[in-house]
Amino acid sequence: MKKVLAILLIATIALTSLAANGAAEATDGTDTVRVAYMTNYASLCSVMAGIETGAFADEGINVELVEFADGPTIIAAMESGSIDIGYIGHGAHSLCINGRAKIFAFSHVGNGDAVIGLRSHGVTEDFASLAGKSIGYASGTSSELILRWALEEAGLTMDDVVAYEMDAAAITSAMTSGSLDACANWSPATFTILDAMGDDAFVVADNVTFADRSASVASWIVMNDWAEENHDLLVRFTRALYKGMDYRAANIEETAQWVANQLGASYDTIYAQRGDAEWLTSAQLIEQINDGTIEQLYEVQKQSFGDSVDQSTPVSDYVMFDVMLEAAE
Numbered sequence: 428m429k430k431v432l433a434i435l436l437i438a439t440i441a442l443t444s445l446a447a448n449g450a451a452e453a454t455d456g457t458d459t460v461r462v463a464y465m466t467n468y469a470s471l472c473s474v475m476a477g478i479e480t481g482a483f484a485d486e487g488i489n490v491e492l493v494e495f496a497d498g499p500t501i502i503a504a505m506e507s508g509s510i511d512i513g514y515i516g517h518g519a520h521s522l523c524i525n526g527r528a529k530i531f532a533f534s535h536v537g538n539g540d541a542v543i544g545l546r547s548h549g550v551t552e553d554f555a556s557l558a559g560k561s562i563g564y565a566s567g568t569s570s571e572l573i574l575r576w577a578l579e580e581a582g583l584t585m586d587d588v589v590a591y592e593m594d595a596a597a598i599t600s601a602m603t604s605g606s607l608d609a610c611a612n613w614s615p616a617t618f619t620i621l622d623a624m625g626d627d628a629f630v631v632a633d634n635v636t637f638a639d640r641s642a643s644v645a646s647w648i649v650m651n652d653w654a655e656e657n658h659d660l661l662v663r664f665t666r667a668l669y670k671g672m673d674y675r676a677a678n679i680e681e682t683a684q685w686v687a688n689q690l691g692a693s694y695d696t697i698y699a700q701r702g703d704a705e706w707l708t709s710a711q712l713i714e715q716i717n718d719g720t721i722e723q724l725y726e727v728q729k730q731s732f733g734d735s736v737d738q739s740t741p742v743s744d745y746v747m748f749d750v751m752l753e754a755a756e
């Protein structure tokens with residue numbers, strides 16, 4: 428009896444350890460990786476193309492997709508051990524710079540974030556019109572930064588508006604019901620708001636408005652311990668991601684349909700998001716890594732966070748260029 432209990436105890440410890448370390452290996456040798464995404468084309472296009480074309484299967488990887496609302500929430504889930512790999516937009520990169528996660532793959536430079544205002548509520552193209560207005564935003568996101576920069580240009584701060592912190596879905600609901608004067612949100616919610624409100628809603632500012640201040644980089648991230656314990660798996664995942672990037676480049680319509688299927692959204696809604704970023708192929712990405720372009724993008728991005736991050740942190744401390752290059756060999 429003692430021997431049986433000992434065996435059961437060992438098995439329990441092994442399973443607990445496996446869950447804590449993330450990737451689980453199936454009996455057929457396939458590694459299951461829990462991947463966090465957000466509900467838009469930008470987040471899913473490469474990984475869905477990789478899944479549907481068999482690129483991940485070819486690398487011995489089973490991708491288990493898990494939906495999240497934003498980057499900071501994804502990082503919190505990774506820290507808890509419930510997620511292995513995650514996609515984040517620009518805003519959550521501040522957490523990587525401050526040591527909470529590491530970037531192992533560049534995704535794209537985006538233009539999917541915006542501050543949207545309602546004309547009927549007194550919001551105009553002049554950023555100063557935001558003073559005193561009720562504005563919904565999600566803390567730690569790229570769109571929040573755009574809101575703060577717009578206010579700053581008008582000599583305002585968040586203290587000069589009635590700011591409501593909420594998630595993307597709540598922001599969308601509040602805007603379309605007219606409960607807010609303006610909001611900071613991201614694709615596809617921005618499309619939903621603009622479509623629902625017609626001519627009354629307009630873009631006050633977006634990523635392009637502040638292109639001189641920041642590169643709105645999106646990336647794939649991992650916890651440092653997980654990366655160290657699963658280096659080979661991380662390289663294989665990145666290699667499959669590259670294959671997805673390349674397939675997406677030549678097959679945008681098909682990729683948009685796959686993303687729509689995953690999200691339960693209409694094809695037209697997802698296809699409309701194809702302009703949310705500049706999409707690179709793997710060859711273009713590697714070229715830009717080698718000539719220093721990608722590192723410079725991350726440097727500009729870091730500078731945009733100001734005092735909220737440690738500006739002395741080298742980009743190479745939190746961006747794993749070695750994994751990106753090894754995956755391309």
